[in-house]
Amino acid sequence: KAGVTQTPRYLIKTRGQQVTLSCSPISGHRSVSWYQQTPGQGLQFLFEYFSETQRNKGNFPGRFSGRQFSNSRSEMNVSTLELGDSALYLCASSRTEETQYFGPGTRLLVL
Amino acid sequence: DAKTTQPNSMESNEEEPVHLPCNHSTISGTDYIHWYRQLPSQGPEYVIHGLTSNVNNRMASLAIAEDRKSSTLILHRATLRDAAVYYCILRAHSPGSARQLTFGSGTQLTVLP
Numbered sequence: 001k002a003g004v005t006q007t008p009r010y011l012i013k014t015r016g017q018q019v020t021l022s023c024s025p026i027s028g029h030r031s032v033s034w035y036q037q038t039p040g041q042g043l044q045f046l047f048e049y050f051s052e053t054q055r056n057k058g059n060f061p062g063r064f065s066g067r068q069f070s071n072s073r074s075e076m077n078v079s080t081l082e083l084g085d086s087a088l089y090l091c092a093s094s095r096t097e098e099t100q101y102f103g104p105g106t107r108l109l110v111l
Numbered sequence: 112d113a114k115t116t117q118p119n120s121m122e123s124n125e126e127e128p129v130h131l132p133c134n135h136s137t138i139s140g141t142d143y144i145h146w147y148r149q150l151p152s153q154g155p156e157y158v159i160h161g162l163t164s165n166v167n168n169r170m171a172s173l174a175i176a177e178d179r180k181s182s183t184l185i186l187h188r189a190t191l192r193d194a195a196v197y198y199c200i201l202r203a204h205s206p207g208s209a210r211q212l213t214f215g216s217g218t219q220l221t222v223l224p
Binding site: 092 | 154158198202210214
């Protein structure tokens with residue numbers, strides 16, 4: 001069974017630009033969660049989507065948004081990029097409450 | 112979410128057992144104890160979880176104290192590939208509930224050859 005895939009794996013943007021990251025969950029998984037990982041703050045929850053609906057949201061500004069499609073694939077968007085948005089963005093999918101399966105992440109560098 | 116406390120770092124010799132502790136004195140009755148690990152340059156990976164009884168799987172064992180205020184992840188024979196940051200996380204399981212994981216700083220495990 002294929003794992004969680006994320007594209008692109010690496011991205012360089014400049015301040016003020018916007019970026020869209022993509023996540024394809026494991027087949028049959030309807031829940032997709034997004035996390036941001038930085039050296040200073042560690043792993044922080046961004047939001048979770050289930051059946052195309054945002055079910056929960058972390059403490060991030062409105063510049064961070066996401067959506068989920070009918071095939072459970074998900075995208076997250078960050079508008080008006082800031083230097084502090086440089087991070088590893090991780091996507092995780094799950095079928096039950098028990099286990100989340102993480103992708104390899106997208107490393108974003110904002111210059 | 113209830114808080115967990117883990118040592119910042121631990122060292123182990125290759126092929127020896129490793130006991131990674133986690134304190135969670137404010138755990139509630141519905142909280143499951145989850146362990147994830149993150150190898151260098153990879154996303155976190157599920158290791159094991161349990162509620163009250165000790166649990167075993169192909170990767171590790173989880174020993175849970177009788178009062179559930181602490182737990183220990185046991186790697187029976189550490190390999191170099193087990194070098195990672197190990198996270199102990201508490202999560203309530205209920206159908207329809209949000210599935211976010213609240214990560215602490217974890218324990219950086221170094222395995223010495």
